[in-house]
Amino acid sequence: MGKIRIVVDSTCDIPLPVREELGIEMVPLKVLFGEETYLDYVTIGSEQFYEKLAASSALPTTSQPSPSEFQAVYERVLQEDPGASIISIHLSGAVSGTYQSAVIGKSMLEEEADITVYDSKSASYGAGMRAVAAARLAAAGRSKEEIIAEIERLERETQLYFLVDSLEYLHKGGRIGRASALIGSLLNIKPILSLDKEGAVYSVDKQRGTKKAIQRIIEMLDQSFGSDPVAITIAWTQGNAIAMDLCEQVKSKFNVQSVDFTTIGAVIGTHVGPGTSAVFMYRV
Structure with missing residues (x-):
């Protein structure tokens, strides 16, 4: 059984130490203050963001990752772990096009790439906790089927x-x-x-x-x-x-x-x- 890797987007709000410990890959969304563009959790952290928000007269806007950004992360993960399976967990498709970008990004790879893109139907750590649970099960050697079953249980529970x-x-x-x-x-x-x-x-x-x-x-x-x-x-x-x-x-x-x-x-x-x-x- 090949290695199982977990990919998320930045709205999952998983702390960096947890992502690093569990090897979770993160694709950032963008935050735009006028002409200034920032990558969520990459070029702007929470504290800096709320400081800028308080000083801004207009509400910033947000932008989902492009399919090619997901494609690039999937390709890098598969280069690091050839033959790995990827479970990609994302912000609810009802509030963002991020999930759909991930689906398109998957379609841009070779068909044999084993990637499951999962709509969490949640936001923030509602999605993040599923990704963390999945990564911990993967580290423990559990199968992809077992991991997906636990993700679905958490969605219900x-x-x-x-x-x-x-x-x-x-x-x-x-x-x-x-x-x-x-x-x-x-x-x-x-x-x-x-x-x-x-x-x-x-x-x-x-x-x-x-x-x-x-x-x-x-x-x-x-x-x-x-x-x-x-x-x-x-x-x-x-x-x-x-x-x-x-x-x-x-x-x-x-x-x-x-x-x-x-x-x-x-x-x-x-x-x-x-x-x-x-x-x-x-x-x-």
Whole structure:
């Protein structure tokens, strides 16, 4: 059985030390501030991005990798490990063309190349945790079929919620009107976002104030997991005080077996804004 390699895009928000440890290859998306173009997690990190975002009067835009960029990474991986199988895991196709670029990139290689391109139907560490799990199983010598089965299990078993601090960036991104954003800000409304089964972003709920929003997230997670053993990842954009509060409340309520942390990078951060916290939970 040949080696199995994992490829992701930068929106998976996998910390660099984890990617390096597990040999996960990353194809970056682009972030554009006017005429300036940056490669997510390559030429711009999370901290630098949120500093630029705060100083910018206009919302940056984002751009998916081209098929040729995926082709180049696949070719390099196969040169490093001839005969390897590749599992390529990506941001939901419902919110980005990244998955489709990866599919086209695969088609540009010889037919005998063994590449499975997987639409995570998720975002940020919702996709990242599947890639990390896959890479760990690959390192343990598990088969491609076993790894894909675990990826599919995690798709079924994972719940994720983004607690958005401000409606400003949802307004800038065209998701809500200016009046709704203004009224929501005056009332201290905190939206809770998630992704549906098809991978599209939707508003789950909104609460007045952070405390009530966290309480609502706990209630929704309880409906899904109860006392089952779970693993969690806590993520944040800029400033982790709310994320740490969320983490402690989740740990006190649930049968948490492991906790990981990560930051939400420039691409996802463009759409949710600074001050966003997230929890990703799955059964173990």
